[in-house]
Amino acid sequence: MMKAILYEGPESVSLKDIPVPAIADEEVLVQVEACGLCGTDLVKIFNGHLQPPVPLGHEVAGRVAQAGPRVRGFKKGDRVIVAHHVPCLKCHYCLRGNPSMCRHFKRTNLDPGGFSQFVRASKDHVEHAMLKIPESLDLKTACLTEPLACALRNARRLDLQAGDLAVVIGLGSIGLMTAQILSRRQVTVIGFDLDPQRVRIAQKSGVDHVYTGKDGHGEDLVMKLTDFRGADALILTSGAPDIVAQRLCWVRDGGKVNIFASFHPESxxxxxxxxVYHRELTLLSSYSPALEDLREALRMLAAGEIKTDPYTTNAYPFERFQEAIRQVRGREILKAIILPQKG
Ligand SMILES: [Zn+2]
Ligand SMILES: [Zn+2]
Structure with a gap:
């Protein structure tokens, strides 16, 4: 038996004892050492009105506990990250750069979910979405691979150049990671978040300009820093849906808007x-990472290219899962990492 956090219905999760999943010959059983709590987990729990079972937890880092006899490339004890969804790599969507729209991608998942002491990784996971963690990297930091990969694809969709300016609205972990990635690429970033604490964290993480936006000087600043052209890109990771319409005037002619957020209750x-037409604006969104983003995210983490302590400071043993949820929802902390092996 093992312990797992199970979704029991809207706004209800609990720690349960359930059987350890059995693996087939081509599958791997991963002992989960760290799993990040993602905003989408909270959406599933609190805004989803979903019927159980709903897999929770997908930012997984751990060790191979058991590898089936037909598994190649992984053995017991290997430290690995494993993504939850796997694209088929051959359908219409996959071949056109939309792997997260692949029907196979949406169907695949870890069994039973990352907030468990063990997860079963299917043959497809093992072949494509499981990566060995370089020795220099600890497991708590390695579980940031998936969210960092999301931020990498977010940035990749915009295809910005050095010298461009991007406005990032919402400095939660995805917004901040996107800002960090763009800053590294010599893109000037102006970040906004209504929460002064998040503004401070972003400041300490090396983002060029960060503000709460409460003084109403956001537009002046964007214009001043761009010779009155406007931002090359506007990236939305949180906020009300109206903010897209309200901030379109911050974007330069020919500029881009990228949405990486879900909106509740109104979208x-x-x-x-x-x-949009006369100014030739491009409206984009970015949903989940591609496999190449996972590989690049893990490389960046191992190389220490991203300041990660804003995300790894708050780790919780399983028994304190509810506290982690409370603190993230109450915006007391930026990110929570759950440690399923710690009781
Ligand atoms: Zn996530
Ligand atoms: Zn596909």
Whole structure:
């Protein structure tokens, strides 16, 4: 038997004893050492109105506990990260750069989910979405691979150049990671978050300009820093849906908007399509990472290219899962990492 956090219905999760999943010959059983709590886990628990079972936890780092006899490349004891979804790599979506829209990607998942002491990784996971963790990297930091990969794809979709300016709205972990990645690429970043604590964390993480935006000087600043052109890109990782319409005037002619956020309870917004047309604006979104982003994220973490302590400071044993949820929802902390082996 093992311990796992199970979703029991809207707003209800609990720590349960369930059987350790059995693996087939081509599969791997991973002992989960660290799993990040993602905003989407909270959406599933609190906004989803989903029917159980709902897998929770997908930012997994751990050790191979058992490798089936037909597994190649992994053996017991290997430290690994494993992503939850795996693209098929051959469908219409996969071949056109939308692996996260692949139907196989959406169907695949870890069994039973990352907030468990063990997860079963299928043959597809083992072949494509499981990566060995370089020795220099600790497991708590390695579980940031998936969210960092999300941020990498977020940045990749925008295809910005050195010297460009991007506005990032929302400085939660995805917003901040995206800002850090762009800063490394010599893109000037102006970050906004209503929460002064998140603004301070972003400041300490090396983001060029960060503000709460409460003084209403956001637009002046964007214009001043761009010779009055406007930002090359606007990246939205949180906020109300109307903010897209309200901040379109911050984007330069020919600029891009990228949405990486889900909106609750209301997700509709009214957009001025004449402005989109006459100003040749591009509206993008980015959902989940591609396999190459996972590999690049793990490389960056191992190379120490990203300051990670804002995300790894708060780790919780299984028994304190509810506290982790409370602190993240209450915006007391930026990110929580769950340690399923610690009781
Ligand atoms: Zn996530
Ligand atoms: Zn596919």
């Amino acid at each position: 509709r917004a009214t957009l001025d399509l004449n402005s």
